[in-house]
Amino acid sequence: MHESPLERVAELTLLLAVIIIAAKIGGEIAERYFKVPTVLGELCAGIAISPFALGGLISLPVIGTLFRVEENSESTLPVAPELFFIAQMAAVILLFEAGLETNRKQFLRYVRPATAVAMGGVIVPFTLGMVATIWLGFANLDSIQGLIPALFVGAIMTATSVGITARVLSDIGKLSTPEGVTVLAGAVVDDVLGIIVLAVIVGIHDEGSVSAGRIAIIFAKAVGFWLGLTIIGSLLSGRISTLISWFKSPGAALAVAIGLAFIVAGVAEVYFGLAMIIGSYSFGLALSNTNLKHRIEVPMRRVNYFLVPLFFAVIGMQVDFTSFFSAHEGHSTLSTILFAVVLSIFAIVSKLVGSGLPALTVGFNRIGSWRIALGMLPRGEVALIVAGIGLASGTIGREVFGVAIVMTVVTTVLAPILLIPAFRGGSGLRSDDRAESEPPASPPQADATIDSRPP
Amino acid sequence: MHESPLERVAELTLLLAVIIIAAKIGGEIAERYFKVPTVLGELCAGIAISPFALGGLISLPVIGTLFRVEENSESTLPVAPELFFIAQMAAVILLFEAGLETNRKQFLRYVRPATAVAMGGVIVPFTLGMVATIWLGFANLDSIQGLIPALFVGAIMTATSVGITARVLSDIGKLSTPEGVTVLAGAVVDDVLGIIVLAVIVGIHDEGSVSAGRIAIIFAKAVGFWLGLTIIGSLLSGRISTLISWFKSPGAALAVAIGLAFIVAGVAEVYFGLAMIIGSYSFGLALSNTNLKHRIEVPMRRVNYFLVPLFFAVIGMQVDFTSFFSAHEGHSTLSTILFAVVLSIFAIVSKLVGSGLPALTVGFNRIGSWRIALGMLPRGEVALIVAGIGLASGTIGREVFGVAIVMTVVTTVLAPILLIPAFRGGSGLRSDDRAESEPPASPPQADATIDSRPP
Numbered sequence: 001m002h003e004s005p006l007e008r009v010a011e012l013t014l015l016l017a018v019i020i021i022a023a024k025i026g027g028e029i030a031e032r033y034f035k036v037p038t039v040l041g042e043l044c045a046g047i048a049i050s051p052f053a054l055g056g057l058i059s060l061p062v063i064g065t066l067f068r069v070e071e072n073s074e075s076t077l078p079v080a081p082e083l084f085f086i087a088q089m090a091a092v093i094l095l096f097e098a099g100l101e102t103n104r105k106q107f108l109r110y111v112r113p114a115t116a117v118a119m120g121g122v123i124v125p126f127t128l129g130m131v132a133t134i135w136l137g138f139a140n141l142d143s144i145q146g147l148i149p150a151l152f153v154g155a156i157m158t159a160t161s162v163g164i165t166a167r168v169l170s171d172i173g174k175l176s177t178p179e180g181v182t183v184l185a186g187a188v189v190d191d192v193l194g195i196i197v198l199a200v201i202v203g204i205h206d207e208g209s210v211s212a213g214r215i216a217i218i219f220a221k222a223v224g225f226w227l228g229l230t231i232i233g234s235l236l237s238g239r240i241s242t243l244i245s246w247f248k249s250p251g252a253a254l255a256v257a258i259g260l261a262f263i264v265a266g267v268a269e270v271y272f273g274l275a276m277i278i279g280s281y282s283f284g285l286a287l288s289n290t291n292l293k294h295r296i297e298v299p300m301r302r303v304n305y306f307l308v309p310l311f312f313a314v315i316g317m318q319v320d321f322t323s324f325f326s327a328h329e330g331h332s333t334l335s336t337i338l339f340a341v342v343l344s345i346f347a348i349v350s351k352l353v354g355s356g357l358p359a360l361t362v363g364f365n366r367i368g369s370w371r372i373a374l375g376m377l378p379r380g381e382v383a384l385i386v387a388g389i390g391l392a393s394g395t396i397g398r399e400v401f402g403v404a405i406v407m408t409v410v411t412t413v414l415a416p417i418l419l420i421p422a423f424r425g426g427s428g429l430r431s432d433d434r435a436e437s438e439p440p441a442s443p444p445q446a447d448a449t450i451d452s453r454p455p
Numbered sequence: 456m457h458e459s460p461l462e463r464v465a466e467l468t469l470l471l472a473v474i475i476i477a478a479k480i481g482g483e484i485a486e487r488y489f490k491v492p493t494v495l496g497e498l499c500a501g502i503a504i505s506p507f508a509l510g511g512l513i514s515l516p517v518i519g520t521l522f523r524v525e526e527n528s529e530s531t532l533p534v535a536p537e538l539f540f541i542a543q544m545a546a547v548i549l550l551f552e553a554g555l556e557t558n559r560k561q562f563l564r565y566v567r568p569a570t571a572v573a574m575g576g577v578i579v580p581f582t583l584g585m586v587a588t589i590w591l592g593f594a595n596l597d598s599i600q601g602l603i604p605a606l607f608v609g610a611i612m613t614a615t616s617v618g619i620t621a622r623v624l625s626d627i628g629k630l631s632t633p634e635g636v637t638v639l640a641g642a643v644v645d646d647v648l649g650i651i652v653l654a655v656i657v658g659i660h661d662e663g664s665v666s667a668g669r670i671a672i673i674f675a676k677a678v679g680f681w682l683g684l685t686i687i688g689s690l691l692s693g694r695i696s697t698l699i700s701w702f703k704s705p706g707a708a709l710a711v712a713i714g715l716a717f718i719v720a721g722v723a724e725v726y727f728g729l730a731m732i733i734g735s736y737s738f739g740l741a742l743s744n745t746n747l748k749h750r751i752e753v754p755m756r757r758v759n760y761f762l763v764p765l766f767f768a769v770i771g772m773q774v775d776f777t778s779f780f781s782a783h784e785g786h787s788t789l790s791t792i793l794f795a796v797v798l799s800i801f802a803i804v805s806k807l808v809g810s811g812l813p814a815l816t817v818g819f820n821r822i823g824s825w826r827i828a829l830g831m832l833p834r835g836e837v838a839l840i841v842a843g844i845g846l847a848s849g850t851i852g853r854e855v856f857g858v859a860i861v862m863t864v865v866t867t868v869l870a871p872i873l874l875i876p877a878f879r880g881g882s883g884l885r886s887d888d889r890a891e892s893e894p895p896a897s898p899p900q901a902d903a904t905i906d907s908r909p910p
Contacts, residue, residue, distance in 0.1 A: 005532055006840065009543045010724035010731055016544070017717035024707045024714070031704055038704055062725050077460055082540040088464045089471070249486055249493055251760020252479045258761065259479070262472035269465035270517050276465055302757040305706020306713065385461060 011063050012082050016310075018066065019083065019317075022049045023309035037416040039167050042309045046316020047409075051078055055317070067317065076388055078317035087314035088276070089262075090307035091163055091381075095277040096261040097300055098166040098184065099284020100293050103176040104234070107185055107285055110178060113362035114185030117355045121186065121376045122158045122193045124354030128346040129157030136339045138331070138400055144204060149400055151201045152390045156404045157347055158194055161380020161412065162187035163277065167308065168416045169375070172423060179368050179428045183375030184281065186355065190376070191278045192222045198386065199273075205395055218273060225272035226282060229264065233286025241290035254296045254303070257287070275382075315381045318388075319409055320402070336399050340406040347407045348414065351377045368428020371419070378415040379408040466518045467537050471765075473521065474538065474772075477504045478764035492871040494622050497764045501771020502864075506533055510772070522772065531843055533772035542769035543731070544717075545762035546618055546836075550732040551716040552755050553621040553639065554739020555748050558631045559689070562640055562740055565633060568817035569640030572810045576641065576831045577613045577648045579809025583801040584612030591794045593786070593855055599659060604855055606656045607845045611859045612802055613649055616835020616867065617642035618732065622763065623871045624830070627878060634823050634883045638830030639736065641810065645831070646733045647677045653841065654728075660850055673728060680727035681737060684719065688741025696745035709751045709758070712742070730837075770836045773843075774864055775857070791854050795861040802862045803869065806832045823883020826874070833870040834863040 022045040030041025049055040055067030070077040070084075077084045133139045133150035140146025165183055169175045175184070199218050203210030233240075244256050261280040268279030287293060331339075356373030364372060387404040390396040396404070477500040485496025504510040510522030525532040532539045588594045588605035595601025620638055624630045630639070654673050658665030688695075699711050716735040723734025742748060786794075811828035819827060842859040845851040851859070 004844070005536070005539060006543075006724065006731075008536070009540055010721045012540055013544065013547065013717045013731060014721035014725065017714040017721065020710055020714035020717070024702055024704075024711050028702050028704055028707060081460070081463070082537045084460060085464055085467055085537040086541065088461075089468065092468065247479055247483050249479075249483055251757060252483060254757075255475055255479050255761045255764065259472040259475035262468045262475070266465045266469035266472065269461065270469065276461075276468060299757045299760075302706060302709075302754045303761055305754075306710045306758055309710065389459070 012080055014060075014063065015066065015079070016083055016086070018049060018055075019046075019079070019310055019313050020306075022046070023313035026313070027309055037168050037171065037420060038309075039164055039171075039312050040413060040416050042312035043316040043413065046313035047319045047321075048316075049313070050317040050319060052320040052322050076392065079314060083310075084314060086307070087311045090304070090311035092262060092265045092276050092280045093258060093300070093304060094163060094308050094311065095166060096258065096265075096280040096284040097297075097304055098162075098170060098175060099281040099286075100288050100297060100300075101170060101175045102181055102184060102285055102288055104285055104288045106176055106178065106181045110182045111185050111189075113359065113364075114182045115189050116358035116362050117182060117372055117376065118160075118186040118189035118193060120353075120358040121160065121190060121351055121355035122197065125157035125347065125350035126154035126197065128350040129154035129343070132339065132342050132346050133400075136335060136342060138339060138403075144208065148201065148205050149396050151204065152386075152395050153343070153400065153404065155194070155197050155201055156379070156383045156386050156390070157343075157350065157407070158190070158197055159379045159382035159386060160187050160190045160194075160351075160376050161378045161382045162190075162281075163311065164378045164380050164412060164415060165375040165419065166281075167312075168419050169423075172420060174423050177423075177428070179364070179371040179375065179423075182359070182364075182372050186372070186376060188226065188278055188282070191275050192219070192226065194382070195222060195273050195275075198389075201395075202393075205393070221272050222274050225268060225274060226278070229268075229279070229282050230286060233283060237286050237290050240287060241292035244292055245295070251299065253292065254299045257292065257296050258300070258303075315384070315412075318381070318384045319405055321405070331399055336403060339400075340403045343403055343407045344410040347379065347411050348377065351411070363430055364428050365430045367422075367425065368430075371422045371428050374415055374418050374422055377418075378412040380412045383408040467535055469515075469518065470521065470535070471538055471541070473504060473510075474501075474534070474765055474768050475761075477501070478768035481768070482764055492623050492626065492875060493764075494619055494626075494767050495868060495871050497767035498771040498868065501768035502774045503771075504768070505772040505774060507775040507777045531846075534769060538765075539769060541762070542766045545759070545766035547717060547720045547731050547735045548713060548755070549618060549759060549763050549766065550621060551713065551720075551735040551739040552752075552759055553617075553625060553630060554736040554741075555743050555752060555755075556625060556630045557636055557639060557740055557743055559740055559743045561631055561633065561636045565637045566640050566644075568814065568819075569637045570644050571813035571817050572637060572827055572831065573615075573641040573644035573648060575808075575813040576615065576645060576806055576810035577652065580612035580802065580805035581609040581652065583805040584609035584798070587794065587798050587801050588855075591790060591797060593794060593858075599663065603656065603660050604851050606659065607841075607850050608798070608855065608859065610649070610652050610656055611834070611838045611841050611845070612798075612805065612862070613645070613652055614834045614837035614841060615642050615645045615649075615806075615831050616833045616837045617645075617736075618766065619833045619835050619867060619870060620830040620874065621736075622767075623874050624878075627875060629878050632878075632883070634819070634826040634830065634878075637814070637819075637827050641827070641831060643681065643733055643737070646730050647674070647681065649837070650677060650728050653844075656850075657848075660848070676727050677729050680723060680729060681733070684723075684734070684737050685741060688738060692741050692745050695742060696747035699747055700750070706754065708747065709754045712747065712751050713755070713758075770839070770867075773836070773839045774860055776860070786854055791858060794855075795858045798858055798862045799865040802834070802866050803832065806866070818885055819883050820885045822877075822880065823885075826877045826883050829870055829873050829877050832873075833867040835867045838863040 023042045026041035026045025027038035030036050031038045051067040051069050058066045067079060070080060130150040133153045139150035169180045174180050196219055200210050244253050247253050247256055261283050264283040265276035265279040268274040269276045352373040355376040356369045359369035359372045387401050391401040478497040481496035481500025482493035485491045486493050506522040506524050513521045585605040588608045594605035624635045629635050651674055655665050699708050702708050702711055716738050719738040720731035720734040723729040724731045807828040810831040811824045814824035814827045842856050846856045
């Protein structure tokens with residue numbers, strides 16, 4: 001596409017329309033005919049129109065192939081950067097909304113249990129990912145460098161894509177339940193641990209080792225930013241709310257609030273190495289007990305109905321099943337398929353055990369632990385991005401990349417299917433904790449009434 | 456910016472936040488303290504943060520200069536393509552909303568007068584633009600090629616930026632008045648005439664001449680598409696509305712309607728040479744008498760409160776006053792300033808006369824003609840884009856470009872200031888037409904109640 005800016009914009013407008021409409025059709029079919037969460041239909045619509053499926057086959061005059069993989073030196077995108085950017089903005093706003101909807105007192109109460117959940121959810125998947133890679137011969141035990149693919153698969157396994165869980169819990173009004181809050185707090189901790197794991201592996205890959213000092217700096221930066229944001233945000237939340245309320249023209253409060261969330265998200269990623277969505281979630285959390293929340297919640301929901309499906313469709317568009325079947329470098333198709341099956345099973349088991357068992361020890365009963373473990377299950381775009389970095393940097397080959405994608409799709413599709421039935425029924429807290437934590441549980445109930453759709 | 460996609464996205468997120476917040480601050484100050492339309496504040500905020508003003512001076516760690524001019528072979532953008540794309544989407548949705556808000560019967564009734572208004576509003580500004588350029592020595596009468604700058608300035612003068620007028624009229628609830636409808640219908644005709652003028656000039660520039668057959672084809676394509684869209688859209692509007700109503704999940708109807716508007720907008724530009732906003736306006740018009748309209752109007756307004764200020768801020772960011780003062784190729788600063796003053800006056804006079812006089816002959820009284828002429832006055836992004844094409848292709852120099860920008864800013868800023876007082880007071884129709892056209896004038900009144908803000 002080398003043409004005037006307006007011609008390029010017009011072509012991208014057509015492609016954006018295809019994504020919007022496909023996502024909405026997918027969501028509608030999922031909800032109405034399959035009785036599964038909308039987000040699943042959006043993901044599948046994305047897979048269907050991806051450059052590796054229909055989008056790569058359909059060709060339009062002037063525009064050419066509908067969707068192409070956009071490659072640069074560091075990574076690959078399934079869509080033009082303009083469309084990828086909009087999808088990412090959607091994720092930032094979605095998590096800002098999730099933060100606003102979260103009860104902050106609940107959150108602070110469940111940070112400690114969430115830390116246990118997240119640590120288990122990083123250590124067990126990382127270990128099992130390494131074990132599977134070595135066991136099936138996709139890593140080489142002779143040297144540190146030969147081990148790198150195993151370390152990288154481990155890192156991919158640790159990912160938690162909280163966007164999908166947040167979306168499902170928000171849809172069914174369970175975001176402020178103890179389990180919902182624990183999953184979201186767990187995702188924050190998981191992100192901090194995840195960037196450390198990735199930094200260590202990239203350090204080993206690039207320089208053969210990584211110093212404890214560097215890890216400490218990365219850790220301190222990420223944790224320091226998050227703590228600082230949460231503390232300052234909470235202290236200043238009243239003032240921020242007043243500041244935003246200075247804007248009287250219609251819609252201005254929402255726009256300015258989203259603008260501030262964008263700033264926090266951007267700063268988190270650019271200067272502190274945290275994911276953007278962790279930044280916007282934490283900012284939403286800081287504002288969750290202000291008057292502002294009530295003023296912007298409904299209009300933001302309108303914006304999100306429009307934007308968020310784009311994010312999930314674009315995640316789906318990153319799924320390249322063909323890379324799994326077409327590229328074989330030294331391994332038979334059978335052993336690659338076996339690796340994919342084993343890794344997918346390990347991915348499910350490791351998060352269920354790694355996040356579920358700690359949950360049992362910090363106040364949740366079996367129902368609650370099951371809900372939390374399922375909430376941590378989806379790997380989503382986080383795993384795809386880590387895998388993309390691995391592929392682009394040559395750390396893992398196309399076949400391992402394909403295997404990682406199968407694992408990601410399996411966990412990402414499975415989680416929303418299981419989450420909704422899991423949240424039916426009684427409390428997930430152990431009876432001795434319930435008396436202390438449940439009443440006055442008004443925020444979860446208030447949440448549940450906002451969205452009156454049938455679950 | 457050469458980094459991973461997520462790093463780039465994060466940096467752009469910060470810049471997007473700066474634009475959003477600046478636009479909202481500008482809009483709020485304009486409305487509250489200067490009692491001028493919000494859009495004017497958004498434009499000024501854009502001018503202030505442009506790469507040529509504050510945005511080019513402020514520098515952040517990692518990111519560097521806040522806003523840079525992004526150049527490619529054909530044109531220049533004041534922001535990264537991702538942000539420009541979002542701004543353009545905002546314009547497409549804004550004009551879709553304007554189309555939905557327009558009363559279709561009114562529109563069809565006023566197409567004929569609007570054609571007269573638009574033709575006068577093209578011919579007179581084009582002529583005066585040429586005259587000014589030749590008179591002040593910025594074109595060369597020796598050859599056809601020497602005349603090209605004069606032709607190009609004429610083309611820039613013919614532009615009409617209906618976005619600003621639509622926004623102001625929508626804000627004060629006057630979009631469905633006879634004058635409002637005439638301006639919007641006039642903008643459609645103006646766009647068709649404008650692309651023909653541009654095609655002729657580019658043809659003369661590239662090949663020394665342009666065949667009547669080619670002009671006929673361009674004309675037939677543009678008019679044919681617009682007529683086809685309007686007729687088919689009107690015939691199928693009930694079915695389109697039913698189709699969109701198939702989507703039951705919250706927000707889906709809006710998203711799908713916007714998706715379809717994007718398709719029409721993209722097809723208009725990519726395949727028929729019409730502006731995207733003309734496509735989305737016409738699609739909105741086709742749906743304006745359906746049930747769908749009532750279902751999506753309110754949520755779309757929410758989305759637009761968020762998006763549309765971005766569009767006007769980005770228009771403002773294209774304004775480069777420095778090019779006017781810094782580049783002098785063979786002309787003295789004084790003669791360039793004189794050219795800017797003369798062209799700005801000619802631009803105002805030529806649209807007021809060119810569009811106002813025909814309006815007087817087709818059923819409007821002096822009040823109505825004044826309103827219509829003011830509505831056609833702003834040159835906005837259309838002139839900036841045409842001027843950008845001229846600069847990039849070497850047709851005009853930087854000093855003529857700077858002059859064109861001054862003219863654009865003057866007309867664009869003047870129009871909203873004058874439009875609001877102009878729409879106070881009585882009917883703009885001649886008394887003999889009023890009996891026929893005014894009652895039952897429920898749509899304009901209905902519009903006026905939607906937005907209950909003080910004008």
